[in-house]
Amino acid sequence: MKTGSIISYILAAIVIIISFLFILGSFSPNGSASWMIVGIIGLLFGFALIFAGVRLASRAKETEASYTLDIDLPGNVQLGAMKCLSCGAPLSAKDITMVDGAPVVTCPNCGTTYQLTEEPKW
Template identity: 30%
Template sequence: MTLKTLLGYVVSALLLFFAVLYALASVYMPIRIWISALLFLAGFGMLYFVWRRQPTKIVQKLEVPGRIKVQEIKCPNCSASIDIDQIKIVNGVPTVKCPYCGHVFEVTEEPKW
């Protein structure tokens, strides 16, 4: 959590606290209800912007059924060996870019039979 995010949460909590305080005090002075409404809007607006700025983290896990036999992946264009760390998931399909020739191809799973 960054300092800006923490400061945003603290400021929005203070704004909402004062909004409730002014809403309760509006019994004695009705104009305070408008100040309370503005403080509520500012507090919830601050919370919205703090939550919206946080990046979403996407984690993809790959589960392999049963036993797996690891085979070397080779580029179909130049027959160069491909490092497993270069595999990326694009639209749900594992794809690889060859570091030697630049050819992009899909990694397919061969049937087990």
């Protein structure tokens, strides 16, 4: 995810440098006015790329944050209304264990063990 924003920063730098050359060239005796337009469009494109890079970076941060949050809260918030799929007994946070990063429920009533399938909230 971070690579995406780095690539867009590098592209933006290249595009902006080339655009400046076009604008400078349009002032030279051999240049033409249309180079100026190309340069301006290039500059706008470069800034759009920087904007996209910033957006990508902040999106990556958000995903990281919600992932950590998910690890912290698996039991306490959602489990108030959770019941055993097998016998219907109410489950509490202590009946959940993390196995290989996945929450696994062990029912205190009937002893059934199964993987908890959570609908993603984001």
